[in-house]
Amino acid sequence: MYKIYINGTPLQLISQDFDRPESSENHLVARYTGVPKMLLNYVDMLEKNPKFRVVTLYGPNVEQLFSDFAHHYKSIEAAGGLVRNEAGDILVIYRRGVWDLPKGKIDKGEKAKEAAIREVQEETGLRSVSIKVPLINTYHTYRLKSGRRVLKKTYWYIMEAEHQELIPQAEEEIEKAIWQHPRTFLGEADPIYGNIRDVVVAGFNPSLR
Numbered sequence: 001m002y003k004i005y006i007n008g009t010p011l012q013l014i015s016q017d018f019d020r021p022e023s024s025e026n027h028l029v030a031r032y033t034g035v036p037k038m039l040l041n042y043v044d045m046l047e048k049n050p051k052f053r054v055v056t057l058y059g060p061n062v063e064q065l066f067s068d069f070a071h072h073y074k075s076i077e078a079a080g081g082l083v084r085n086e087a088g089d090i091l092v093i094y095r096r097g098v099w100d101l102p103k104g105k106i107d108k109g110e111k112a113k114e115a116a117i118r119e120v121q122e123e124t125g126l127r128s129v130s131i132k133v134p135l136i137n138t139y140h141t142y143r144l145k146s147g148r149r150v151l152k153k154t155y156w157y158i159m160e161a162e163h164q165e166l167i168p169q170a171e172e173e174i175e176k177a178i179w180q181h182p183r184t185f186l187g188e189a190d191p192i193y194g195n196i197r198d199v200v201v202a203g204f205n206p207s208l209r
Helices: 036-048 062-070 112-124 182-188 194-202
Strands: 002-006 009-015 027-031 054-059 074-084 090-095 098-100 103-105 130-143 149-160 174-180
Touching (some): 002 036, 002 194, 009 062, 036 054, 036 062, 130 194, 149 194, 174 182, 182 194
Parallel strands (some): 002 130, 009 054, 027 054, 074 149
Antiparallel strands (some): 002 009, 090 098, 130 149
16 A cells, blocks of 8 residues: 555555555545545645545555556655654754754765665754664655656665654754654644654654554
8 A cells, every 4th residue: 555645645556455444424435446546636636625534546456556656746755763762862953933854965876774864864963873774665745946847756764772862853844853752742743744644653663662
């Protein structure tokens, strides 16, 4: 399954063999007809009118469905980290009025792991941090000033660091960088992006600790 956030609403792309829900007032479920242009109808709807809590599209080949969807976008890749310290707190940032996790664009010739560590250090001032295990990949869309649509894929990693002084990167408009317990963050962070919530929730998986 692919989950892509469009204007804050998740668009789920799944196989027709997947155990899918029934359509409801808050959840639109529809079959993909195999015509790529038809996907823009759902994109336009989500960009202009977030009426539904979630939209699910299904088809016989979810990889082809995702490929057809991505064809309408310029693709960008980024990487970031869910950083834990010895107390079990996670490192979170506050940027442009929204709570977030440190992440950034992967530079040309750079590996995702390298970009993730670099961005975490640049945005939070951490001097020493290490990757423990890959976590999940997230997707969200936005528009450039030119109007072109962008699909951003972010590679996320579980990271570890000792409790250190944090220095938020002012040039990236980061106002705060703090350590906070993940349950506190999920319960009190407002506003928070849906894909960031997904990353923190995924980090609770005991097998990844």
